[in-house]
Amino acid sequence: MPFTQTIGGTRFVFDDLKTLLARATPLRSGDALAGVAAGSAAERIAAQRALADVPLARFLSETVIPPEADEVTRLIIDRHDAAAFAPVRHLTVGGFRDWLLAAEPAAVTALAAGLTPEMAAAVSKIMRVADLIQVAAKCRVVTRFRNTIGLPGTLSIRLQPNHPTDDPRGIAAGVLDGLLLGAGDAVIGINPATDNVESVMRVLDMLDTVRDRFAIPTQTCVLSHVTTTMLAMERGAPVDLVFQSIGGTQAANAAFGVSLALLREAREQALALKRGTLGDNVMYFETGQGSALSAEAHHGVDQQTLEARAYAVAREFAPLLVNTVVGFIGPEYLFDGKQILRAGLEDHFCGKLLGLPMGVDVCYTNHAEADQDDMDTLLTCLAVAGVTYVMGVPGADDVMLAYQSTSFHDGLTARAMLGKRAAPEFEDWLARMGIGADAERIPPRLSPALIGLE
Amino acid sequence: MTGPALWRDLRRFTDARVGLGRAGTAQPTSAHLDFQEAHARARDAVWSALDVPALEQALAPLGLPVVRVRSAVPDRRSYLLRPDLGRRLDNAAAIPRAPGSIAFVVADGLCAMGVQRHAPGVLERLVPALPLPPGPIVIAEQGRVALGDEIGERIGAAAVVVLIGERPGLSATDSLGLYLTWAPRRGRTDAERNCISNIRPGGLSYDEAAAKAAWLLCAARGLGGTGVALKDEMPATALPAP
Numbered sequence A: 001m002p003f004t005q006t007i008g009g010t011r012f013v014f015d016d017l018k019t020l021l022a023r024a025t026p027l028r029s030g031d032a033l034a035g036v037a038a039g040s041a042a043e044r045i046a047a048q049r050a051l052a053d054v055p056l057a058r059f060l061s062e063t064v065i066p067p068e069a070d071e072v073t074r075l076i077i078d079r080h081d082a083a084a085f086a087p088v089r090h091l092t093v094g095g096f097r098d099w100l101l102a103a104e105p106a107a108v109t110a111l112a113a114g115l116t117p118e119m120a121a122a123v124s125k126i127m128r129v130a131d132l133i134q135v136a137a138k139c140r141v142v143t144r145f146r147n148t149i150g151l152p153g154t155l156s157i158r159l160q161p162n163h164p165t166d167d168p169r170g171i172a173a174g175v176l177d178g179l180l181l182g183a184g185d186a187v188i189g190i191n192p193a194t195d196n197v198e199s200v201m202r203v204l205d206m207l208d209t210v211r212d213r214f215a216i217p218t219q220t221c222v223l224s225h226v227t228t229t230m231l232a233m234e235r236g237a238p239v240d241l242v243f244q245s246i247g248g249t250q251a252a253n254a255a256f257g258v259s260l261a262l263l264r265e266a267r268e269q270a271l272a273l274k275r276g277t278l279g280d281n282v283m284y285f286e287t288g289q290g291s292a293l294s295a296e297a298h299h300g301v302d303q304q305t306l307e308a309r310a311y312a313v314a315r316e317f318a319p320l321l322v323n324t325v326v327g328f329i330g331p332e333y334l335f336d337g338k339q340i341l342r343a344g345l346e347d348h349f350c351g352k353l354l355g356l357p358m359g360v361d362v363c364y365t366n367h368a369e370a371d372q373d374d375m376d377t378l379l380t381c382l383a384v385a386g387v388t389y390v391m392g393v394p395g396a397d398d399v400m401l402a403y404q405s406t407s408f409h410d411g412l413t414a415r416a417m418l419g420k421r422a423a424p425e426f427e428d429w430l431a432r433m434g435i436g437a438d439a440e441r442i443p444p445r446l447s448p449a450l451i452g453l454e
Numbered sequence B: 001m002t003g004p005a006l007w008r009d010l011r012r013f014t015d016a017r018v019g020l021g022r023a024g025t026a027q028p029t030s031a032h033l034d035f036q037e038a039h040a041r042a043r044d045a046v047w048s049a050l051d052v053p054a055l056e057q058a059l060a061p062l063g064l065p066v067v068r069v070r071s072a073v074p075d076r077r078s079y080l081l082r083p084d085l086g087r088r089l090d091n092a093a094a095i096p097r098a099p100g101s102i103a104f105v106v107a108d109g110l111c112a113m114g115v116q117r118h119a120p121g122v123l124e125r126l127v128p129a130l131p132l133p134p135g136p137i138v139i140a141e142q143g144r145v146a147l148g149d150e151i152g153e154r155i156g157a158a159a160v161v162v163l164i165g166e167r168p169g170l171s172a173t174d175s176l177g178l179y180l181t182w183a184p185r186r187g188r189t190d191a192e193r194n195c196i197s198n199i200r201p202g203g204l205s206y207d208e209a210a211a212k213a214a215w216l217l218c219a220a221r222g223l224g225g226t227g228v229a230l231k232d233e234m235p236a237t238a239l240p241a242p
Helices: A017-023 A029-034 A041-052 A071-079 A082-088 A093-102 A105-110 A117-125 A129-136 A168-180 A197-213 A226-234 A250-255 A260-273 A303-315 A337-353 A372-384 A408-418 A424-433 B007-013 B029-046 B052-062 B076-081 B112-129 B147-155 B206-223
Strands: A003-007 A010-014 A156-159 A187-190 A220-222 A242-245 A283-287 A321-324 A358-360 A389-392 B066-070 B102-107 B134-141 B159-165 B176-182 B193-199
Touching (some): A003 A041, A010 A041, A017 A117, A029 B076, A041 A117, A071 A260, A117 A303, A117 A337, A129 A337, A129 A372, A156 A168, A156 A408, A168 A187, A168 A197, A187 A197, A197 A220, A197 A226, A242 A260, A260 A283, A283 A303, A321 A337, A321 A389, A337 A358, A337 A372, A372 A389, A372 A408, A389 A408, B052 B112, B052 B134, B102 B112, B112 B159, B112 B206, B147 B159, B159 B206, B176 B206
Parallel strands (some): A156 A187, A156 A389, A242 A283, A358 A389, B102 B134, B102 B159
Antiparallel strands (some): A003 A010, B159 B176, B176 B193
């Protein structure tokens, strides 16, 4: 049954839910590229008004991608928790927005398993930035491996000391710099320059040695392809977290070289290593609007709805960390600072609403119309929204991936401005090591010589 | 205990922006302005254009046929907004046949400067080390990686090697990426390719990049494919001395 809406005397018709969601999405270049965006501002608001009247229950009977064609759709249907959905099952999308804005944090948090990604995406499309911030801030998601991530009042940082040739000393210097600026409680994670198994294992060993030498209550990760990490685990490498980029359709995941079965196998393998001391959240996922279109695996669904579907994949595996790499994919998906800002807040909101430990790589590439001012704005908004973690890159300049993320300084500033703290175990460690007292000298307990920097 | 005791001493181990110091929790003015300058230069690099006659001249000593094509993209702004057009050949493109060869595509990608500087040096080392005969070199303007699929298909190539300008970063505005695709044809996905990135002085050297590409091409020939199934297990000792 099509949806219709009249705006200023013009009657707009939207053939199905997928089309309605796409036309209701605030403007972004990726949806225009896919040919699914609204053709005018009037069509967009018409779609938003029509979407606001759609009962949430409709999302349980009409899928945006047929289940027979897509294992992600089947996962979404199989995992839907009717009891958790009960408090909002009578609402429309518009009513749901009002409900979320008025609800207590515990009630919003309890909904997660009852919501499908498409419901989260739908309500986000009729929310302003302030709504996305306010509601996300109500969601509580706590995960554990060697520390506790996501407690209220905390803001964790992934220490990302990438090096263009995976040089162990270059990486170690980046790690130490980050630790000295209070970063690393989310994870110390390297994007390897190559997916070579030997080289990945060398970096894994080096990171584990640094963590062990300084007795840091955190986890390490080399963000290689899941199959490479599985091979490294088979060969006895010290793997804390299994990383993988994922998307919101079966075909997008196939383009990443993964399936639900493969991810399940990798998780079992990591759990068997029993390396977590406080918990067993062993997975780390990255996502980003536009990845499905980039792989020509979008089925005519808008990129933000597909991004939310990637979160259904993520939550199946109880991850320690999930982050959208919001500005990484480029201007053909998110053209400028305005589009990146909104997308980052949408992704964080949807991820949190669906129960994920959601972080954001606040970032941009040099071919996007964006700069440091845009990133400062997004980081500040996210910190207010209670983002679980952000990245920490030396001087905001990733010399391996050639893009700009948030610096260690940015993380410190966000914590200071908003009175946020590191994960408690990590904060205690920072104090024990004497970090933060001296802006020039390295505390003796963190002597670079201890990790091979002489 | 020996070794560095000052924060700024960390700078000697990496080109990353470590040991910057701080002003309160923020970066000091000099570090801040260094960053802004680097960003300004990178923005200009994105909009740089390929000097095709100079590139043809630099590639001539290889003795391979060199042809020039364009993607279906009309201009640079469209290139940024329409990657689909950057993956398709312009209707007028004429591509020679060289069945069973390893073909080369040299494309501007997101930074013409990187390709202009480094593609000839990498090819000079790679061409003599190929497991199959070299095909033509196709210089492609406003090209994306997947443009190599259509070009390779029309050549009838066993594999296509795409050398393409990587997105400029702040520290490096001239990085070259190299993508290998076995049995290229339209519709191949990125999971069916192998990538060697960050080729430039100060990153991966021409020698290392060419040796790695040759190793992967030999392994791909044995496996009959590239992509996630082809693991880069080239032993470190196989690299020539830097």
